[in-house]
Structure formats: structure tokens, C-alpha cells
């Protein structure tokens with residue numbers, strides 16, 4: 001059993017979460033539960049493999065060995081019942097860089113790209129930074145539970161100027177694990193209207209109670225791509241390799257042309273390859289334990305809110321390690337909520353308004369950390385709400 005309560009001090013490692021708070025927060029002394037990585041050490045099997053690779057001492061130009069694909073394919077098969085083919089895999093530096101490349105390669109300036117707010121804010125950035133038009137298919141929220149507005153999606157997908165949907169599955173920040181039925185409806189709408197379906201499944205390994213349904217198990221649609229990454233699953237965001245599956249050959253070639261030939265991106269880092277392969281091959285037990293700990297953290301937050309702050313409501317945590325908390329019951333939203341969290345409670349969270357206007361009553365708490373940190377965060381909020 002891994003000991004997740006044994007907090008590893010990350011300060012002084014140049015990590016964004018603890019060492020680079022000033023990039024986002026001007027206030028000093030905040031407790032950080034913001035950016036989406038974990039405060040847990042990665043699985044020992046991956047650390048040991050990387051240690052041995054580092055000991056070799058030569059880090060020259062590198063190709064992807066077959067074992068890299070095989071370890072990922074094995075994981076997708078045994079954990080998600082998804083059979084992936086070797087030729088589908090293209091590596092990218094990050095999922096966000098892949099999303100940018102998809103937008104650039106398969107839409108033109110001025111084309112509409114659909115997203116479903118509130119959503120991970122780089123989705124919006126990669127549309128606007130590439131001079132495409134943001135088309136929002138706002139999620140429907142009812143008592144803290146989010147669903148897709150299919151009527152609106154149908155109508156927006158049918159407009160010829162709209163070309164692509166960036167689907168967040170599972171959805172950050174609203175904690176939804178989309179069901180097979182919901183995903184089938186999304187696929188149906190996209191395929192009837194020729195819309196590129198780019199599924200960001202980076203949170204696929206953090207689905208609680210239900211199962212994650214990989215969109216690739218439901219369709220052979222030729223305009224589909226699925227973005228996955230060890231960055232969330234194994235806490236490897238800094239290793240900078242994401243695995244993108246593009247079943248259609250022409251689409252894959254165009255993605256590769258844009259990424260490698262035009263931009264020179266070949267993200268084959270020898271240390272990352274070694275660590276990622278080992279994690280996917282041997283990290284099952286570690287992930288199961290991490291998930292259990294995170295699940296208990298969600299339960300802890302739920303119980304704490306019910307006992308001490310019943311006016312705050314947590315969205316049912318179907319997926320991700322990011323608790324989505326509604327502050328409207330205490331009359332806080334937008335900039336007021338921001339100044340309360342930073343100025344009074346002194347916690348660094350992702351304030352909901354960055355994910356879209358409908359998120360402004362919310363704050364996102366990253367619970368992939370030691371439970372004492374989660375408790376301290378909630379204590380700070382409670383004590384200052386009471387004042």
C-alpha cells in the first residue's frame with residue numbers, strides 16, 4: 001500500500017503549483033489547490049525505470065520503441081476495453097498542443113469550433129488564439145448535475161460554418177463521466193453533420209463508481225481523434241508526452257504533417273518514454289490506490305461541507321480529481337468569490353469564472369493531495385465565511 005498521507009515537499013522543485021503561484025495569484029501565503037496535478041509521487045516502477053535510464057547517461061535523438069505502444073495498448077485494453085492499433089498512435093508534447101494542431105489542421109480562420117462551457121479554459125484559448133470562432137454549446141445544470149443540451153448541439157452542428165467539436169470526456173470541471181448513451185448521441189450528431197470530433201479523454205483514468213466509456217469503442221467515424229496522456233493518470237505532466245489516437249489514415253497524416261513536418265515537433269524524450277512505458281505496464285496497483293485515496297478525499301469534502309458549510313454544494317464527483325463547489329448559497333460569485341478566496345480564506349483555487357460565465361458561482365478544489373491539506377483549505381474557507 002502506498003502512503004499518500006506522507007506528504008512529499010514539492011517546494012523548491014520549480015513546480016507550478018507551489019513554486020509559481022505568483023504567475024496567477026498576487027497574494028502571498030495562499031494554500032495551493034489549483035492547477036491539476038497531484039501532490040503524490042508517481043509509481044515506484046516508473047521512477048525506477050527512469051532512474052536506470054538516467055544512469056545510462058546518454059540522451060540523444062530517440063525513436064518510439066514498440067514497447068511504448070504495447071504498454072499503452074495493454075492499459076487501454078485491460079482498463080478500458082478499448083483495442084487501439086499501433087498505426088493510430090501519434091505522440092504530441094501535450095494534449096493542449098494537440099488540440100491546437102487539430103484546430104489549425106482541420107479548420108480555417110473564421111470557422112466555428114464548438115465547446116461545452118463551463119470547460120477547461122485552454123479549449124477557449126486554442127480557438128481564439130487561432131482566430132477561429134468560439135461556438136458555445138452550454139451545458140445544462142440542474143441542482144448541481146450537468147447534462148448536454150442536445151437540441152442546441154444539433155442546431156449548432158448543422159450550421160455549415162461550424163466544423164469541429166472539442167469534447168471533454170470526462171468533463172473538467174463539472175465532474176461528469178459521460179454515459180454511453182450520451183456519447184452515442186454526440187457521435188451521431190457529429191457524424192450526421194460532418195463535424196470533427198476531438199475527444200479529450202485525459203481524465204479517463206479517474207472515473208468513480210461508473211466506467212469511463214472511450215469514445216473510440218463506440219464508433220469508426222473517420223473524423224474522430226482521441227487525446228490521452230499519462231500526465232493526469234500518473235502525475236507526469238512535466239514529462240511532456242501525450243498519446244493521440246487518430247484511426248483515420250488521412251486525418252492522421254495531416255495531423256502529423258502539421259505537427260512534425262511544419263512545426264518540427266518530435267516529442268520523443270528518452271526518459272519520458274521509459275517512465276511512461278513502465279507506468280502503463282506496471283502502474284495498475286498504484287493507480288487503484290491513488291483513486292481510492294482521492295475518492296475518500298471527495299467523501300471527506302462532502303461530509304465536511306454537510307457538517308460545517310451546508311450552504312456550499314459539491315457537484316457529484318463522477319470523475320476527475322477536481323471538486324466543483326457551488327458558493328451561490330452564501331451569495332458569493334465572480335470577483336467577489338475570488339477576493340473572498342484569495343484575500344480572506346487565503347486559498348489558491350481555480351475560480352469557476354475562468355471556465356465560463358456559468359461557472360462564476362463555483363470554485364474548483366484539486367483534491368489530489370494529502371487530506372490534511374484538503375482539511376486546511378476547508379477550514380480556512382469555513383472560518384472566514386463565519387466572520
Ligand SMILES: Cc1ncc(COP(=O)(O)O)c(C=O)c1O
Nearest residue numbers: 036094095096120172202229231
Ligand atoms: C481536460 C484537460 N485537457 C488537457 C489538460 C492539460 O493536459 P496537457 O498538459 O497534456 O496539455 C488538462 C489539465 O488540467 C485538462 O483538464
